[in-house]
Amino acid sequence: MNVFKHVVIYFAVFALLVYIFSQLSLVKRDNVQEFTKQQEDRLISAIKESFVTSRTLVDNELITNAIELISERLLHTLEEPKFEYSFYVIRNSSVNAFALPGGVIVLHTGLLSFAESPEEVAAVIAHEIGHSEKGHIMQKLMKEIGFSVVFTAITGGDLGAISEIARRLISTRYDRTYEIEADAFALQMLENASIDPRYLAAFFHRLSESSDDILDRLDILSTHPSHSSRRQAALAYQTAPDFEAVPFDGFNWELVRGLSKR
Amino acid sequence: MLQSTDGFVFPEPESLHERQREEASFAYLIPFVTIIGGLPLPIVNLIVCVLYWNYAKKKTPFVRFHALQSLFTTIPIVLINAGVVFLALNMILWEMDYANWMGGYFLAAFLFNLIEFVFNIYAAINARKGKSFLFIGFGALAYNMIDWEDERDERF
Numbered sequence: 001m002n003v004f005k006h007v008v009i010y011f012a013v014f015a016l017l018v019y020i021f022s023q024l025s026l027v028k029r030d031n032v033q034e035f036t037k038q039q040e041d042r043l044i045s046a047i048k049e050s051f052v053t054s055r056t057l058v059d060n061e062l063i064t065n066a067i068e069l070i071s072e073r074l075l076h077t078l079e080e081p082k083f084e085y086s087f088y089v090i091r092n093s094s095v096n097a098f099a100l101p102g103g104v105i106v107l108h109t110g111l112l113s114f115a116e117s118p119e120e121v122a123a124v125i126a127h128e129i130g131h132s133e134k135g136h137i138m139q140k141l142m143k144e145i146g147f148s149v150v151f152t153a154i155t156g157g158d159l160g161a162i163s164e165i166a167r168r169l170i171s172t173r174y175d176r177t178y179e180i181e182a183d184a185f186a187l188q189m190l191e192n193a194s195i196d197p198r199y200l201a202a203f204f205h206r207l208s209e210s211s212d213d214i215l216d217r218l219d220i221l222s223t224h225p226s227h228s229s230r231r232q233a234a235l236a237y238q239t240a241p242d243f244e245a246v247p248f249d250g251f252n253w254e255l256v257r258g259l260s261k262r
Numbered sequence: 263m264l265q266s267t268d269g270f271v272f273p274e275p276e277s278l279h280e281r282q283r284e285e286a287s288f289a290y291l292i293p294f295v296t297i298i299g300g301l302p303l304p305i306v307n308l309i310v311c312v313l314y315w316n317y318a319k320k321k322t323p324f325v326r327f328h329a330l331q332s333l334f335t336t337i338p339i340v341l342i343n344a345g346v347v348f349l350a351l352n353m354i355l356w357e358m359d360y361a362n363w364m365g366g367y368f369l370a371a372f373l374f375n376l377i378e379f380v381f382n383i384y385a386a387i388n389a390r391k392g393k394s395f396l397f398i399g400f401g402a403l404a405y406n407m408i409d410w411e412d413e414r415d416e417r418f
Contacts, residue, residue, distance in 0.1 A: 006399025010338055014370055022366030 040138070043150065043162075044102030050163040051100060058089040058109060060259055066251040067107065070122045073248075074129060077192035082133050087125075095207070098170050099128040101137050112260035115203070118248045123190060123200040130185030136178045137169070144172045183230055187237045194246040201234035265398045274392075285321060286328035287390035289314060290382045293336060304343035311336045323410045328389050330407060332382075334400035339378050346371045 058064065071087050083103025092108040099105050105128045107121070115121045131137055141150055145168055153161040174182070187197040208228070292310050311333045318329035346368060352358040381397070388395055396402055 003399045003403045007338065010399075014342060014374060017370035017373060018363060018366040020366070021369040022363040024366070 039151070039155075040101070043153075044100075044104070046153075046162045047100055047166045047169075048102065048104055051104075051106075051166045052088060054163065055088075056091040058091055058260075062251065063089055063109075063112065063256055063259055066118065066253070066256045067121075067125075069248065069250050070118055071105075071125055073193050073195075074122060074126050074189055077189055078129075078133070082135075085129065085132070097124045097128055099131045099137055100166065100169065101141070103132050105129065105132070109260040113257050114206075115257070116206070117199065118251075118253050118256075119190075119195050119199040120203045122193070122195050122248075123186060123197075123203050126186035126189040126193075127182050127200070129189065130182035131174065131178065134178070134181055134185060136174055136182065140172065140174055140178075141165070141169060144168055179230065180233070183234060187234060191237075191239050191243060194244065196245040197237045197239060198235065201231050204231040204234065265396045265401060282322055282325055283390050283392045285318065285325045287386045289318065289325075289329040289332040290386040290389060292332065293378070293382055304340045304347060307343075308336055308340045322413060323408050324392075324394070327394070327404055327408045328385075330404040331397060331401050332385070334404055335378070335381075335397050339374060342371050342374055 067087050085103040088106045093110040095110045095114045096108045190197040315329045315333045318325050
């Protein structure tokens with residue numbers, strides 16, 4: 001018994017040390033340094049400017065109205081949004097959506113034509129809002145590009161560097177933990193907006209059954225094997241007993257899809 | 263960590279042959295000898311300790327005691343190091359995301375290995391001098407498991 005007691009003490013001391021050292025945050029891999037509000041604002045407007053001007057924005061009212069209706073319903077569920085969100089639809093056939101700093105959310109027409117229902121688009125938008133609200137975008141920016149480079153780009157006002165930052169921001173993936181966090185956020189948000197959260201799982205499922213080409217280019221669903229577990233998590237999400245899904249109205253989704261395919 | 267040897271009867275250092283002291287001392291040096299194999303796969307350390315114990319079983323109680331004490335103290339550190347290897351493999355091969363507790367685990371494991379290293383050096387030196395000592399917990403267990411009356415007729 002004496003030995004057993006000592007073995008327990010040995011591992012208890014070890015566990016205590018692990019706990020104490022964990023509290024030290026040995027590796028600060030996220031933003032150790034932070035931008036001032038003013039610098040961040042400048043970065044946001046520069047990225048927005050360089051990004052939006054270099055892409056073909058869709059100005060079809062039917063499409064933009066539909067996105068506005070979907071996003072408004074989602075945003076109503078946020079008590080205190082971190083940003084003033086703005087949504088852009090870009091003419092691009094790849095199935096993609098991404099969030100830029102400052103609450104800018106960009107959707108490709110490919111995503112709209114792929115989605116069988118507005119609820120699926122809502123699920124993707126909710127996921128991207130999740131990345132924005134949880135501050136993942138700035139963290140990814142720091143991790144992928146580094147504080148000093150971003151800082152120089154802002155203060156130097158070099159448009160080439162800023163558009164490169166925007167490009168990198170779009171082409172790199174989030175950490176898996178961030179994806180899971182954004183999924184959890186999206187599921188909650190969908191429920192609050194009276195949209196069935198299972199549409200997120202349905203969307204994942206249809207994507208995984210589509211061609212690899214789409215998967216490769218898709219930001220929301222990484223090619224990491226964990227995507228099936230993300231789908232499982234979305235399926236396992238329990239809505240409140242009195243939950244009742246309310247369908248979208250005010251636009252014809254098939255028409256929006258058809259216009260997006262052009 | 264050592265405990266008092268009061269109440270435990272050990273052979274007098276003068277009564278021990280040079281070879282016995284060397285063999286006892288070697289039991290504590292094994293973790294260093296096998297460090298090359300033991301770094302990527304800590305189980306190697308444990309296997310070699312068991313093999314050495316198997317060899318020492320036929321020796322005098324003094325050698326048997328030190329081999330067993332060394333084996334016992336190696337087991338927990340091997341378990342801790344197996345955790346390090348497991349985490350490192352996950353991070354490298356399966357891209358597990360880093361979390362703060364992992365850094366804490368690595369640092370705590372490093373500290374425990376360092377303490378183990380210091381005590382093993384101390385133990386090897388003292389065993390070489392023919393002295394006996396008890397590591398807390400495991401020492402007394404090893405002492406009680408040895409049949410001190412069973413003096414093998416060894417020729418040196």
